[in-house]
Amino acid sequence: MIELPTSRSFQVTTFWAWIGLLFLFLPLIVIVPVSFTPNRWLSLPGTDWSLQHYADLIGDETWRRSALDSAIIAFAATFAATTLGTIGAIGCWRVSSGLSDAARALMLVPIVIPSIVDALGFYQALVQFRLTDTYFGVIIAHTMKGIPYVVISVSAALANFDLRLEQAARGLGANMMLAVRRIVLPAIWPGIMAGAFFAFITSWDDLVINLFIAGRRVSTLPRRIWNSIQDNIDPAVASVATLLMLVTLCGILVYLMLERHNAALDQKEAG
Amino acid sequence: MFQHAGGSISGAEPANTLPRGGGALRLHQVSKSYGGILAVDDVSIALARGEFVTLLGPSGSGKTTLLMMIAGFVTPTNGEILLDDRNVTTEPPENRNLGMVFQGYALFPHMTVAGNVAFPLEVRKMPKSEIDSRVRQVLEQVQLGSLGSRYPRQLSGGQQQRVALARALVFMPDLLLLDEPLSALDRKLRADVQLELKALHRRLGLTFIYVTHDQEEALSMSDRVVVLRNGRIVQQGTPSELYERPRTRFVADFLGKSNFVPGLVESIRPNGFSYRWGQTTLFQTGKMAKPGSRVLLALRPEKIEIVTADRRLPNQLTATVVNWTYTGAAFHLLVNTRDENQISLTVPTWRQSTCPEVGEEITIGWDSNAAVSVDED
Numbered sequence: 001m002i003e004l005p006t007s008r009s010f011q012v013t014t015f016w017a018w019i020g021l022l023f024l025f026l027p028l029i030v031i032v033p034v035s036f037t038p039n040r041w042l043s044l045p046g047t048d049w050s051l052q053h054y055a056d057l058i059g060d061e062t063w064r065r066s067a068l069d070s071a072i073i074a075f076a077a078t079f080a081a082t083t084l085g086t087i088g089a090i091g092c093w094r095v096s097s098g099l100s101d102a103a104r105a106l107m108l109v110p111i112v113i114p115s116i117v118d119a120l121g122f123y124q125a126l127v128q129f130r131l132t133d134t135y136f137g138v139i140i141a142h143t144m145k146g147i148p149y150v151v152i153s154v155s156a157a158l159a160n161f162d163l164r165l166e167q168a169a170r171g172l173g174a175n176m177m178l179a180v181r182r183i184v185l186p187a188i189w190p191g192i193m194a195g196a197f198f199a200f201i202t203s204w205d206d207l208v209i210n211l212f213i214a215g216r217r218v219s220t221l222p223r224r225i226w227n228s229i230q231d232n233i234d235p236a237v238a239s240v241a242t243l244l245m246l247v248t249l250c251g252i253l254v255y256l257m258l259e260r261h262n263a264a265l266d267q268k269e270a271g
Numbered sequence: 272m273f274q275h276a277g278g279s280i281s282g283a284e285p286a287n288t289l290p291r292g293g294g295a296l297r298l299h300q301v302s303k304s305y306g307g308i309l310a311v312d313d314v315s316i317a318l319a320r321g322e323f324v325t326l327l328g329p330s331g332s333g334k335t336t337l338l339m340m341i342a343g344f345v346t347p348t349n350g351e352i353l354l355d356d357r358n359v360t361t362e363p364p365e366n367r368n369l370g371m372v373f374q375g376y377a378l379f380p381h382m383t384v385a386g387n388v389a390f391p392l393e394v395r396k397m398p399k400s401e402i403d404s405r406v407r408q409v410l411e412q413v414q415l416g417s418l419g420s421r422y423p424r425q426l427s428g429g430q431q432q433r434v435a436l437a438r439a440l441v442f443m444p445d446l447l448l449l450d451e452p453l454s455a456l457d458r459k460l461r462a463d464v465q466l467e468l469k470a471l472h473r474r475l476g477l478t479f480i481y482v483t484h485d486q487e488e489a490l491s492m493s494d495r496v497v498v499l500r501n502g503r504i505v506q507q508g509t510p511s512e513l514y515e516r517p518r519t520r521f522v523a524d525f526l527g528k529s530n531f532v533p534g535l536v537e538s539i540r541p542n543g544f545s546y547r548w549g550q551t552t553l554f555q556t557g558k559m560a561k562p563g564s565r566v567l568l569a570l571r572p573e574k575i576e577i578v579t580a581d582r583r584l585p586n587q588l589t590a591t592v593v594n595w596t597y598t599g600a601a602f603h604l605l606v607n608t609r610d611e612n613q614i615s616l617t618v619p620t621w622r623q624s625t626c627p628e629v630g631e632e633i634t635i636g637w638d639s640n641a642a643v644s645v646d647e648d
Binding site for chain 2: 187
C-alpha cells in the first residue's frame, strides 16, 4: 500500500468522504435493527430483539408468492431484454449507417422517458390485448425497460471489438451467423452480462409499472411492500428490505469473487 | 522460424496437409468509391497461378481496399473479380476459399492455438478425428507442435504470425492474401520471415497476394510488384524492372532512393543525347525527342562513384562534401555541386576504406547508362 500524506486538507477531505458514505448508507442500515423489533409497529428494538417478523414473513403465503412473482418476472424479462437488446445492438453495429445510429438512439428512449409516462402507455396498450395483471404483460413491459441497458453495454463492448476478427472468421469460411455466434458473442460476453445485470435490477426494482398494470393476480415484492405500508406500517416490511439487501449483497460479493478469480487466472496464464 | 532442416513448413511434410497448386485471379476495371471519392480507380490486374504479387503503395493508395475487395469484405462499385474464371464479384467472403493473414494477425483471443487452426476445418464440417490430425500436422510444420493448448496472448509476435499462417493454410485455400503481415515484427525477425515466406511460396506453388508499404519487402520477395498511387496502378513489373526502369518520378522515389536531375536537351547523339544541368553538360544513352526539350533523369546513389585521377567517366562533376554517414557496408555521402545542387551517393566500403572529409572537394561521376529518364508526376 502507498502511505498517503496526512495533511490538514487531506483530513478534511476524508471527513467529508465519510459523511458522504453515511448519507448514502444510514437510511439503509437503520432498516436492519427495525426488522428485529419485538413490537407490532415500526420501532427500534430496545433490549429485546426478536425474529418474529421474519417468521411472519416466511409463514405468510402472500409474501412468498410475491417473491416468486418477482423472481419469475425478473428472470424472464432479463432473458428477453438481453436477447433482444444484444440482437439489436449487433444489428446496428453490422449495418453501421446513419439509419442504424438513429435506430440505436430510439432504442434508448425508454430510459429517458419518465417511468410514470411509460407506465401509462403500457397500461393503455396492454388493456387492448387484455394483458393487464398477467405475467406476460408485466414481462413485456419490463423487457422494454431493460432493453436500453443491454443495448448500451453491448454497443460499448462492440465498439472495442476488433472488426478484423469477424472478417477473419468470414474469410476462413464461416457465414455471418456462425461468425457472430463463434467469434463476436464470446468477445462481447462481459458486455452482455453487464447489460443483463442492469436489466435484472430494473425489473426487480420496478414499482411504478407494476402499480399501473398489475396488482391482484400478479404482485411483485415492491408492489407488496407498497401495499403493506399503505394499510398499516408492518415491521415485516423492514424484514423484507433487510432480506433484499442481503440477497443483493451476496450477488455483488459473488460477482466480485468471480472477477478476482478470473483476473488471477489470466495472470497465471500470461505468466 | 521455419528454417531448420531446410525449412520445416517447406521441408518434409506429410501428404495433403498444405495446399498445392493455386488459383488464378483477374481483376477487370475494378473501382471503389466512398461518397464520390475513388479509393480504387479502374484497376485491372491478372495473376497467374502460383505467382507472388505484391501490391505496393503508400497509405491511401488503395492497396488495402483492393485486397479487401479480393477477399470479399468490400464490394466493388464497378468492375469484376474473377477467380479461376468464376465471377466472385458479389460472392460473400466465406464462399471464396481464400486464406488471409491479417495485419496484427486477428487471432481469436478466446480460442487456443489449436482452436484457431481448427476453426476453418470446423466450419467446413470436417470429421473431428480428421480435424485433430490435420491441426497437429500443421502446427508441427510451423514448429508450434507443443503450443497447441496456449492462448494467442501467451505467444510472442513471431509465434502468433506462424499461427496466423497455419490457420490461413490449413484448409487448402486457392490463394493466400497477406496484409502487411510483417509490420508487427522486429527488424531482424522480419528479414528471416521474408526468406521463409519466399521459400514457402516456392514450395506450395500457391498464388500469394502480398500488401505492403515497405518497398524492401516488395523487392525481396515478389515475382511481380504492382505500384499503386491514389487508387491507380502507376507501374507494374518484376522487382528489377521497377528498380532499374521506373517510369515516373514517384516510382523512382518510392522504390529505393533516387537523385533527380532536371535537364535541357542540347543535342541528339548516336545512342543517346547530351543535356545541360546548370553549368554542366552531361550525357545519357536512350532516345530523346528533340533538342530544347526538358528531361528529368533519376539517378540511383549507388550508381555514382568517386572518380580517381586515373579514371574517366562520361559524366563528371566537381562537388564539395556536405555530410556523410557510415553503415558498415557503405558510406552515404551528401555533396554540393558548383551549381549548388545536392547529390547523394553511396560508396561501398570495399572500394573506399576512408571517407572524404566534410568540406573536401571531390570529383564524382557516373556512366552514360546509369540514369533513367522518368516522367514528372
